[in-house]
Amino acid sequence: xxxxxxxxxxxxxxxxxxxxxxxxxxxxxxxxxxxxxxxxxxxxxxxxxxxxxxxxxxxxxxxxxxxxxxxxxxxxxxxxxxxxxxxxxxxxxxxxxxxxxxxxxxxxxxxxxxxxxxxxxxxxxxxxxxxxxxxxxxxxxxxxxxxxxxxxxxxxxxxxxxxxxxxxxxxxxxxxxxxxxxxxxxxxxxxxxxxxxxxxxxxxxxxxxxxxxxxxxxxxxxxxxxxxxxxxxxxxxxxxxxxxxxxxxxxxxxxxxxxxxxxxxxxxxxxxxxxxxxxxxxxxxxxxxxxxxxxxxxxxxxxxxxxxxxxxxxxxxxxxxxxxxxxxxxxxxxxxxxxxxxxxxxxxxxxxxxxxxxxxxxxxxxxxxxxxxxxxxxxxxxxxxxxxxxxxxxxxxxxxxxxxxxxxxxxxxxxxxxxxxxxxxxxxxxxxxxxxxxxxxxxxxxxxxxxxxxxxxxxxxxxxxxxxxx
Amino acid sequence: xxxxxxxxxxxxxxxxxxxxxxxxxxxxxxxxxxxxxxxxxxxxxxxxxxxxxxxxxxxxxxxxxxxxxxxxxxxxxxxxxxxxxxxxxxxxxxxxxxxxxxxxxxxxxxxxxxxxxxxxxxxxxxxxxxxxxxxxxxxxxxxxxxxxxxxxxxxxxxxxxxxxxxxxxxxxxxxxxxxxxxxxxxxxxxxxxxxxxxxxxxxxxxxxxxxxxxxxxxxxxxxxxxxxxxxxxxxxxxxxxxxxxxxxxxxxxxxxxxxxxxxxxxxxxxxxxxxxxxxxxxxxxxxxxxxxxxxxxxxxxxx
Numbered sequence: 001x002x003x004x005x006x007x008x009x010x011x012x013x014x015x016x017x018x019x020x021x022x023x024x025x026x027x028x029x030x031x032x033x034x035x036x037x038x039x040x041x042x043x044x045x046x047x048x049x050x051x052x053x054x055x056x057x058x059x060x061x062x063x064x065x066x067x068x069x070x071x072x073x074x075x076x077x078x079x080x081x082x083x084x085x086x087x088x089x090x091x092x093x094x095x096x097x098x099x100x101x102x103x104x105x106x107x108x109x110x111x112x113x114x115x116x117x118x119x120x121x122x123x124x125x126x127x128x129x130x131x132x133x134x135x136x137x138x139x140x141x142x143x144x145x146x147x148x149x150x151x152x153x154x155x156x157x158x159x160x161x162x163x164x165x166x167x168x169x170x171x172x173x174x175x176x177x178x179x180x181x182x183x184x185x186x187x188x189x190x191x192x193x194x195x196x197x198x199x200x201x202x203x204x205x206x207x208x209x210x211x212x213x214x215x216x217x218x219x220x221x222x223x224x225x226x227x228x229x230x231x232x233x234x235x236x237x238x239x240x241x242x243x244x245x246x247x248x249x250x251x252x253x254x255x256x257x258x259x260x261x262x263x264x265x266x267x268x269x270x271x272x273x274x275x276x277x278x279x280x281x282x283x284x285x286x287x288x289x290x291x292x293x294x295x296x297x298x299x300x301x302x303x304x305x306x307x308x309x310x311x312x313x314x315x316x317x318x319x320x321x322x323x324x325x326x327x328x329x330x331x332x333x334x335x336x337x338x339x340x341x342x343x344x345x346x347x348x349x350x351x352x353x354x355x356x357x358x359x360x361x362x363x364x365x366x367x368x369x370x371x372x373x374x375x376x377x378x379x380x381x382x383x384x385x386x387x388x389x390x391x392x393x394x395x396x397x398x399x400x401x402x403x404x405x406x407x408x409x410x411x412x413x414x415x416x417x418x419x420x421x422x423x424x425x426x427x428x429x430x431x432x433x434x435x436x437x438x439x440x441x442x443x444x445x446x447x448x449x450x451x452x453x454x455x456x457x458x459x460x461x462x463x464x465x466x467x468x469x470x
Numbered sequence: 471x472x473x474x475x476x477x478x479x480x481x482x483x484x485x486x487x488x489x490x491x492x493x494x495x496x497x498x499x500x501x502x503x504x505x506x507x508x509x510x511x512x513x514x515x516x517x518x519x520x521x522x523x524x525x526x527x528x529x530x531x532x533x534x535x536x537x538x539x540x541x542x543x544x545x546x547x548x549x550x551x552x553x554x555x556x557x558x559x560x561x562x563x564x565x566x567x568x569x570x571x572x573x574x575x576x577x578x579x580x581x582x583x584x585x586x587x588x589x590x591x592x593x594x595x596x597x598x599x600x601x602x603x604x605x606x607x608x609x610x611x612x613x614x615x616x617x618x619x620x621x622x623x624x625x626x627x628x629x630x631x632x633x634x635x636x637x638x639x640x641x642x643x644x645x646x647x648x649x650x651x652x653x654x655x656x657x658x659x660x661x662x663x664x665x666x667x668x669x670x671x672x673x674x675x676x677x678x679x680x681x682x683x684x685x686x687x688x689x690x691x692x693x694x695x696x697x698x699x700x701x702x703x704x705x706x707x708x709x710x711x712x713x714x715x716x717x718x719x720x721x722x723x724x725x726x727x728x729x730x731x732x733x734x735x736x737x738x739x740x741x742x743x744x745x746x747x748x749x750x751x752x753x754x755x756x757x758x759x760x761x762x763x764x765x766x767x768x769x770x771x772x773x
Contacts, residue, residue, distance in 0.1 A: 283771055295771075300506070302761070302762045305765065312765075315757060319628070319757035319758050322635060323634060326642060327593075428591045429589075431587070431588055431589030432589065432591060438587065440572075
């Protein structure tokens with residue numbers, strides 16, 4: 001599709017369907033082909049939430065066309081009284097960062113832009129007349145002004161390749177890359193050239209660079225990964241994904257892809273960590289649900305979020321409190337007003353429970369670990385070996401309470417729980433040491449006399465079982 | 471001859487199972503594996519302890535009259551003295567059963583005042599006593615079907631605490647909501663087991679339970695007869711949604727217990743209110759589940 005069509009579709013997506021994501025994608029594609037469309041930059045502001053980036057888009061539009069009234073008015077509104085933009089809204093997770101919008105180069109002056117347009121037009125005219133070499137010359141003039149101009153580069157490469165001047169193609173592409181282009185298509189062309197020339201190290205280097213580009217989307221990255229997998233190079237495929245994930249840590253698709261690769265290589269536990277990261281970004285998206293489903297057959301992942309939570313530790317302590325409260329209530333004859341000193345046992349149980357929980361299952365609580373001088377424990381990452389509790393432990397950054405302290409906390413906690421038990425169950429303990437037979441429980445002889453009088457034994461049974469009286 | 475007696479007992483049990491399974495699905499097991507540990511130690515130990523207590527303490531006294539009748543039928547009793555001795559032994563056994571229930575079953579009213587033999591400890595002893603073999607069997611079956619996964623979700627120690635907590639809630643709920651029945655001792659693990667079942671429904675609402683179900687088997691048989699040969703596959707059990715299996719039991723308990731409260735019944739029998747209270751007690755599961763499971767639960771992820 002050409003730049004104009006993409007531009008029109010992008011505007012339609014924003015205006016008619018109110019689809020920001022689709023509109024942004026189409027406008028970005030259009031601007032890659034034709035970066036000098038001031039209206040496209042203006043429309044792009046409507047697809048971005050970050051006010052800083054919106055201002056940058058407006059600056060680009062105004063650099064191309066300083067008389068664009070709409071851009072001027074919008075810039076006044078966005079810039080605010082002191083010239084700084086308003087606070088950025090929350091970003092949607094699981095999508096590519098909006099930073100992908102902006103190539104990081106200063107805008108061309110309008111004079112240069114006009115020159116480029118002129119060279120492009122001349123090139124098109126010469127090509128139409130059959131003068132391919134002349135056309136290429138014009139496009140090369142345009143590239144001298146802007147080495148990474150996509151249309152000029154694409155046209156020049158096409159014709160040079162047809163004419164057989166591959167060295168020139170390579171030179172133009174490398175110039176564009178050296179100029180800091182962020183257009184993935186240029187990198188892909190360079191990769192293709194390097195592969196054909198069997199300069200595999202160069203191709204790998206370019207792949208590493210392209211996946212880190214803010215403009216690289218999930219589709220491009222997975223395409224590169226697939227290229228490696230086709231030739232059986234799983235190691236490089238994983239390496240590329242690792243590089244990509246450094247630049248795009250919130251891409252659920254890439255995280256799932258990495259998980260799939262790790263699983264295929266036999267690193268199941270590492271795979272689960274990636275699936276878990278993808279699922280934690282949200283399970284409302286298709287990728288999120290896919291990641292969550294992939295996890296459901298395997299052991300769960302425990303992370304620092306759970307390890308360090310003081311709230312979760314107290315939650316378990318309140319479980320102790322609940323059971324002790326119920327015991328005290330039972331011991332008081334189901335009369336809360338009669339509980340008396342048993343009430344003391346409930347907060348003691350919560351305290352004792354918290355100390356015991358801290359010592360056993362929550363030794364890495366955020367504040368305590370640091371206060372008590374703990375070190376960050378090393379988590380073994382052994383493939384194929386089963387961990388004791390079947391859980392995958394993601395690497396931790398939280399210090400754990402040292403073992404001697406944990407032992408003390410555990411013993412003190414247990415002692416408090418035992419004391420709390422004697423408090424809430426005081427009545428039962430007294431009764432246990434001195435049991436009383438409930439008055440309504442019949443004795444054996446009572447039963448026997450009932451059978452003898454109501455049955456047919458005529459006193460014989462009572463005599464047999466040595467029951468006197470009646 | 472004794473072997474025939476035992477065989478008769480087994481046949482009796484199977485017949486009861488068939489009759490029971492026609493009425494409602496009998497849960498056999500969960501359809502998915504556990505995620506943390508492979509051996510549900512506490513569930514196994516609870517079933518073991520309950521069974522051993524029944525076998526060594528309750529069963530010998532429970533079946534005393536069966537032994538007496540067997541002795542009479544088999545001609546073992548040849549004199550009057552022998553008869554009275556056998557009858558006396560049977561009476562002693564029946565009395566032992568009665569006394570054990572009265573002393574160690576849970577009675578909430580005046581626990582502290584007039585005293586029960588061992589006071590509030592009976593709330594725990596009652597959880598491990600069962601009225602008869604079928605009472606034990608069906609309770610343990612449900613515990614096996616639902617308990618393993620709940621134990622997996624909590625970890626063994628927390629699961630044990632949860633089990634005891636819901637058992638307590640069941641007893642307390644029963645005596646609070648129906649005080650007229652509070653002097654009648656309650657025994658059985660049903661309240662705790664309904665709590666475990668309720669926790670299972672809360673944590674795994676979409677799960678399926680492999681069940682033995684008479685009506686389901688009839689329907690499956692029809693399907694089996696009319697299916698294409700290559701599609702025929704006979705299974706004795708059927709996988710049903712957990713909500714169907716447990717929910718049907720829960721609804722029945724709730725209706726019966728509401729009727730009991732309304733009519734303030736004094737008689738013994740099934741303590742539906744304790745079952746309902748145990749179900750409500752299942753809400754405490756969130757105090758006992760593993761940390762990472764809790765965070766996954768509240769972020770809408772699979773457990």
